[in-house]
Amino acid sequence: MTDAEQNLLKVTDLSINVAGASPDLVRGVSFTLTKGETLCLVGESGCGKSLTALALMGLLTTPPLSVTQGSATFQGRDLLQLPSGKLQALRGNSMAMIFQEPMTSLNPVLRIGEQIAESVRRHKGVTRLEARARALEMLQRVGIPAAEKRLDEFPHQLSGGMRQRVMIAMALANDPALLLADEPTTALDVTIQAQVLDLMRDLQAETGTAMILITHDLGVVAEMADTVAVMYAGQIVEIGPAREIFEDAQHPYTIGLMSAVPSVGARSERLVTIPGVVPSAMDMPAGCRFASRCPFADEICTKIPSLVDLGQMHQAACWKAPLEVQMAQAGRISV
Amino acid sequence: MTKTDIILETRDVKRHFVTARPIFGAPTVVRAVDGIDLLIRRGETFAIVGESGCGKSTLARLLTRLLTPSDGTVIYDGHDIGDLPEHEMRDLRRDIQFIFQDPFSSLNPRMTVGALIEEPLRVHGIGNAQARRGKVATLLSRVGLSTMSADRYPHEFSGGQRQRIGIARALACGPKVIIGDEPVSALDVSIQAQVVNILEDLKEEFGLTLVVIAHDLAVVRHMSDRVAVMYLGQIVEMGQVEDLFACPKHPYTAALIAAIPVPQIGAKLDPVQLAGDPPNPIDMPKGCRFHPRCQFAQSRCRTEAPKLSDTNGAHSVACHRADELNLSGIRDLPNTRRSSARTRFELYRTARAHSDGVKDAPATI
Numbered sequence: 299m300t301d302a303e304q305n306l307l308k309v310t311d312l313s314i315n316v317a318g319a320s321p322d323l324v325r326g327v328s329f330t331l332t333k334g335e336t337l338c339l340v341g342e343s344g345c346g347k348s349l350t351a352l353a354l355m356g357l358l359t360t361p362p363l364s365v366t367q368g369s370a371t372f373q374g375r376d377l378l379q380l381p382s383g384k385l386q387a388l389r390g391n392s393m394a395m396i397f398q399e400p401m402t403s404l405n406p407v408l409r410i411g412e413q414i415a416e417s418v419r420r421h422k423g424v425t426r427l428e429a430r431a432r433a434l435e436m437l438q439r440v441g442i443p444a445a446e447k448r449l450d451e452f453p454h455q456l457s458g459g460m461r462q463r464v465m466i467a468m469a470l471a472n473d474p475a476l477l478l479a480d481e482p483t484t485a486l487d488v489t490i491q492a493q494v495l496d497l498m499r500d501l502q503a504e505t506g507t508a509m510i511l512i513t514h515d516l517g518v519v520a521e522m523a524d525t526v527a528v529m530y531a532g533q534i535v536e537i538g539p540a541r542e543i544f545e546d547a548q549h550p551y552t553i554g555l556m557s558a559v560p561s562v563g564a565r566s567e568r569l570v571t572i573p574g575v576v577p578s579a580m581d582m583p584a585g586c587r588f589a590s591r592c593p594f595a596d597e598i599c600t601k602i603p604s605l606v607d608l609g610q611m612h613q614a615a616c617w618k619a620p621l622e623v624q625m626a627q628a629g630r631i632s633v
Numbered sequence: 634m635t636k637t638d639i640i641l642e643t644r645d646v647k648r649h650f651v652t653a654r655p656i657f658g659a660p661t662v663v664r665a666v667d668g669i670d671l672l673i674r675r676g677e678t679f680a681i682v683g684e685s686g687c688g689k690s691t692l693a694r695l696l697t698r699l700l701t702p703s704d705g706t707v708i709y710d711g712h713d714i715g716d717l718p719e720h721e722m723r724d725l726r727r728d729i730q731f732i733f734q735d736p737f738s739s740l741n742p743r744m745t746v747g748a749l750i751e752e753p754l755r756v757h758g759i760g761n762a763q764a765r766r767g768k769v770a771t772l773l774s775r776v777g778l779s780t781m782s783a784d785r786y787p788h789e790f791s792g793g794q795r796q797r798i799g800i801a802r803a804l805a806c807g808p809k810v811i812i813g814d815e816p817v818s819a820l821d822v823s824i825q826a827q828v829v830n831i832l833e834d835l836k837e838e839f840g841l842t843l844v845v846i847a848h849d850l851a852v853v854r855h856m857s858d859r860v861a862v863m864y865l866g867q868i869v870e871m872g873q874v875e876d877l878f879a880c881p882k883h884p885y886t887a888a889l890i891a892a893i894p895v896p897q898i899g900a901k902l903d904p905v906q907l908a909g910d911p912p913n914p915i916d917m918p919k920g921c922r923f924h925p926r927c928q929f930a931q932s933r934c935r936t937e938a939p940k941l942s943d944t945n946g947a948h949s950v951a952c953h954r955a956d957e958l959n960l961s962g963i964r965d966l967p968n969t970r971r972s973s974a975r976t977r978f979e980l981y982r983t984a985r986a987h988s989d990g991v992k993d994a995p996a997t998i
Contacts, residue, residue, distance in 0.1 A: 342821035343792075443909075457910045458685075487684040487848065489907045492892040514822060517894025521901045541898045546974045553981045558826035560855035562878070562893055562963050569830055569855070570982050572823035575791050593984035622976040 305371070306508050307331040307354075307476055312368035312378075314349050314532075317361055321582045324349050324532045327368070329525075331476070334506040338519045338540070340555075341529035344576055347512045350529075351478045353378070354510075355395050356385040372476065391421040394469035398481040400461035404453040410437075411449030414468045421472050436467035440497060459490035466498065473505055480512045495521060516559055520544060528552045531576055531587040537605070538612030548614040550592045550621070586617065594618045594625075640842050641673040641696060641729075641810060646705035648691050652915070663914050665691040667866035668705070670941070673810075678836065678843040680853040680874070682889070683863035684911055689846045692863070693814050696844065697729050698722055709810075727757055730803035734815035736795030740787040746773075746798055747783030753805045772801040776831055793824030797831065804835065811836075812844040817852060829856060850893050854878055862886050865914055865922040868941055872948030879962045882950040884927050887960040900966055921953065929954055 307330065314324040324346040331337055339347040352358050354370055354377055370377040373392065377385070389395075397403040405413055414436055415429035424432070430449070437445035440463040453461055462482060469477060482498070483491040495518065502509060511522055519526055523540040528549065536549040547553050557570035574591045583589045585600040592599065598617045605613040608620060618624050645668050653661040665688040673679045681689045694700040695707055698714050706713050714725060730753075733739035740749055750769045754760060760768065770780040776797040787795055796816065803811055816832065817825040829852065836843050847853050853860060854874055861871040862885065870883040881887040888907040895901065909926050912918055921939050924930040933953050941951040952958070970978065 342823060459910055488850070488892040488894075489684060489888060490910065491894070493908070495894075515894060516822075516896035520896045520898050521894050544896065544898050545969050546971050547977065550981060553978055555822055556896065557978060557981060558823045559896055560826075560829070560851045562851045562854055562890075562895060568833070569826040570985055571826040571830060573827075573985070575793065575824070593981065593987075620973065620977075621980055622973050625980060 304332055305330055306333050306335075306373070308369075308371045309350075309354070310369050310371075312350065312353060312370065313366045314346070314353055314358065314363060315366040316363055316579075319579070321579060322366065322532060323363070323579070324353070327529075327532075327534055329527055329534070329537065331508045331510065333475070333508055334502065335524045336502065336509045336511055336522050337525045337527060338523035339510060339512045339527050339529055340514065340516065340519050342514060342555075342576065344531075345529040346532040347529050348480055351395070351480055351510060351512055355389060355393065355478060356380070356382065357395075387421070390417040390469075390474075391472045392474050393476040393478070394472070394474040396462075396465050396469050396477065396479040396482045398484050400458060400465050400485070401453065403465060404461060406453055409450050409452060410456070410464050414464070414471055417468060418471050432471060433467075436471050437464070439470075439501065440464070440467045441493075442467075457490075458486055459494060462486060462490075462494055463497065466494070466501070470501060470505065470507070474507055477502075477507050477509045478512070479509060481514070482511070483518065484513070484515070491518075498522070516556060528555070531582065533587060533615065534605070535588065535616070536612075536614040539610065542609060542612040546609060546612070548608050548612070548619045548621070549588075549616050550594055550618070551588050552614075554591075586615070594621065638674050639672050640675045640710055641671070641844070642708040643669055643671045643692075643695070644706045644708070645670060646692075646695055646702045646707055648688075648695055648700060649703045661915055664866050664917065665914065666695060666702075669866075669868055671861065671868075673842060673844060674859075675809075676840060676842055677859060678845060678857040680845045680847060680857035680860045681863060682847055682850060682853055682860060684848065686911060686914060687863040688866040688914075689863050690814050693731075693812050693844065693846045697726070697731050697812055699731065723756075727753075727806045728809045730806075730808040730811050732796075732799050732803050732811060732813040732816045735819055736792050736799055737819075739799060740795060740802075742787055744786075745783065746778075746785055746787065746790075749787070749798060750783075750802050750805055753802060757806050759806060768805065769801075772804055775804070775835070776801045777827070791824075793820050793828060796820060796824075796828050800828075800831065800835070804839070807839070808841065810842045810844065812846070814846045815848070816845065818847065818849060825852070832856070850878075850889060862889070865911065865917060867922065867951065869923065869952070870948075870950045871941070872950075876948050877962075881960050881962050882948065882955040882958070883923075883952045884929050884958065884960065885923050887962065890962055893963075895966065897966055897969060899969075921951075929958055 310328050312324060312327040313322045315322050327350055329337060341347050353365055365378050411430060411433045414433035418424060418429040418432045434445055434449055437448060442448050442460060442463055483494050486494060513519060526540050526543040527534045527537040530551045536552050547556060554572040558572060560569060572591055577590055586603050589595040589599040603615045603617045605615045608614055646666060647668055648666040650663045650665055651660045652663055681692060683689050695702055702715050706715050747769050750772055751765050754765045769783055773780050773782055778797055817828050820828060845856060857874050860874050860877050861868045864885050870886045881890060891906050907926055912925060918925050920936045921934040924934040939951045939953045942949045
C-alpha cells in the first residue's frame with residue numbers, strides 16, 4: 299500500500315464551534331482512514347458525529363458554525379483549508395455523501411436518471427448520452443429492478459429502500475475514494491436495512507472505497523465497521539478496531555451504551571441505563587464531559603482526560619481505565 | 634381462559650381507506666387492517682410488530698377508537714366500542730390511553746407541562762383544582778421529572794423527557810390499558826432504556842395492560858409477553874415471545890429475526906433472506922400475501938390464502954407450509970467479551986444499581 303493509501307484521510311484535532319461561544323461542539327477529533335476501510339462514528343444525537351462529517355465535506359453552515367482548529371488531509375490536501383471551488387470539484391467526485399432521509403435529499407422534480415447523470419457530467423465532462431449510460435449502469439449495480447424504466451421515474455414513485463439505493467448509486471457514480479454515510483439505514487425497515495447494508499458492503503469490496511459510517515445502532519456497527527470511534531458530547535471517548543471495542547470496551551460511556559441495548563439473545567431482567575441526559579453546551583462539565591453521568595466519577599474527573607493506549611490500536615479517554623485494575627487498586631473490588 | 638381474563642378483543646376487524654374515487658371504475662381502496670382477531674389478556678404486555686405500512690398503527694388506533702372499524706368489532710371489557718355513542722366512549726377513554734411515537738408533535742406547545750398532564754383529569758372531572766395539582770406533581774415525580782417542570786413548556790424538554798410527559802399524561806386518569814405506538818423508537822439508546830424501564834415499572838405498579846406497537850424486535854423481545862406479527866393488514870404469526878423468537882413458524886417472522894443487526898462481531902452470518910419491498914397495499918397479491926417475497930412459496934401459496942391457525946392456541950401461524958418448514962430463530966450467541974471486559978460491565982451494573990437503588994435516577998433538569 300502506498301503512503302497515500304495508508305493515509306487516505308487523516309483528521310487531526312478537529313474542533314467545531316458555534317458563533318464564538320464556548321465550549322466547542324466538536325473538540326479535538328482525530329482519526330485516520332486507509333483505502334477500503336470502514337470507520338464507524340457511534341454516539342447519540344448531538345454528540346457531534348454528523349458535524350464532523352459535514353465539516354469534512356465543507357458543508358457546515360458557516361456562520362454560525364465554524365471550524366476553530368485542526369486539519370483534515372485527504373489525498374494530500376487539507377479539506378478544511380480548500381477554497382469552495384476546489385471543494386466543489388472534490389464533492390460528488392472523489393468524496394461523496396449519503397444522507398439519512400432519501401426523500402428530502404433527492405430533488406423531487408428531477409427524474410432519477412438525470413440526478414445521477416448530473417454528477418457524472420459535472421465531474422467527468424462526458425456527453426449526455428454517456429452520462430445516462432453510466433446512470434443506468436449504476437442503477438443496475440445497486441440492484442434496482444427494471445432499471446431502464448426506473449431511470450425516467452421521479453423520487454416519489456420509489457419506495458424508501460429504493461430511494462436510498464438511488465442515493466448510493468449517485469454517490470458512487472464517480473468512483474469516490476471516500477464515502478461518508480450519515481445514518482443511511484435509520485429511516486428504513488429492518489429487512490430493507492439488511493439489504494442496503496449488504497449492498498454497501500459488496501460495492502465497497504468491489505471498489506475499495508473508504509467509508510465513514512455514522513450511526514447510533516451498535517448492531518449496524520458490529521456488522522460494518524473495521525474501526526469504531528465512540529463519540530460523546532463532541533469528543534471521541536474511545537477508538538479502536540471493532541473487535542477490540544465490542545469485546546474489550548473500556549470507557550464507561552461505551553459500557554453504558556452497550557448495557558442499555560436490549561439483547562435479542564438472552565432475555566435480561568431489567569435494562570441497565572445511563573442516568574440523566576447529555577449536558578447542554580451551557581453546563582458542559584469542565585473536565586471529562588461524561589463525568590456528570592458516570593457512576594465512577596470522582597475528583598480526578600474534573601480534569602480533562604486524554605486518549606490513552608489500552609491495547610492494540612485501542613485508546614480511551616478515561617481517568618479510570620482500565621476500570622477493573624483501578625478499582626482493585628483502590629480496594630473497591632477484589633480481583 | 635375465562636372471559637374476564639380478556640380485556641381487549643377484536644373480531645375480524647377491518648379498516649379500509651378509500652384513497653381515490655374516480656368518476657368511472659372502482660374506487661382505490663387501501664385495506665390497512667384486513668380481518669384481525671386478537672385476544673389481549675389483562676395485565677400482559679402484547680406487542681404488534683411489522684414493517685412500515687403493514688397496518689400496525691391503524692390497528693392501534695382501532696383499539697382505542699381513534700378510528701372506527703369499517704367492519705368487525707372491537708370489544709373492551711365486554712363493551713363493543715365500535716358503535717358506542719361518543720359520550721360513553723369518552724368515559725371509556727379513562728380506561729384506555731395512548732402514547733404517541735413523536736414526543737415533539739404530540740404535546741401542545743402552548744400549554745405548560747402541568748396543564749397538559751392536568752387536562753385529562755379536568756376533562757373527566759376528577760378532583761378539584763388543588764387535588765389535580767397534587768396529582769400532577771405525583772405523576773411528574775413518578776416518571777422521573779422534577780415537580781418544577783409543571784410550569785414549563787414542552788419545548789424546554791428533550792425527546793426522552795417529553796416522552797415521560799406523554800406517559801404521565803396517559804397515566805393521569807388511572808387507565809387500565811395503555812397503547813403505545815412506537816413509544817421509544819424516536820429516542821436515543823440510553824434514553825430508550827430509561828423509558829422502557831419506566832413503562833415496565835408503571836405497568837407493575839398500576840397493574841396495567843400494555844399494547845406496544847414497535848418495529849424494533851430487540852425492544853419487543855425485552856418488553857413483551859406475547860407478540861403478533863403483521864404483514865399487509867393481517868396477522869401472520871402470533872405467540873409467546875420466547876416461542877416466536879426461538880422457533881418462528883412463518884417465513885416472514887424468520888426473515889425479520891434474521892435481519893436484526895446484533896451488536897456483536899461475527900454475529901451476522903445469514904445472507905439476506907428477504908428480497909424486495911412489501912407490495913403496495915392497494916394492489917394486494919392473490920393467495921398468500923407474502924408469497925412474492927417468500928423463498929418457500931409453492932403453487933398453492935399463489936392461489937389460496939392461508940388462514941391463521943387456531944387463534945386461541947399458544948402459537949398460531951398463517952402459512953400453508955408451517956409444519957414442514959424448519960425455520961431458525963434467534964441463535965444463542967456465546968458471550969465473546971473478554972473476562973476483564975465482563976468484570977467492567979459487572980462493575981458498571983453494580984455501580985448503577987447502587988447509585989439509584991432499583992429505580993432510574995430522574996433526569997435532572
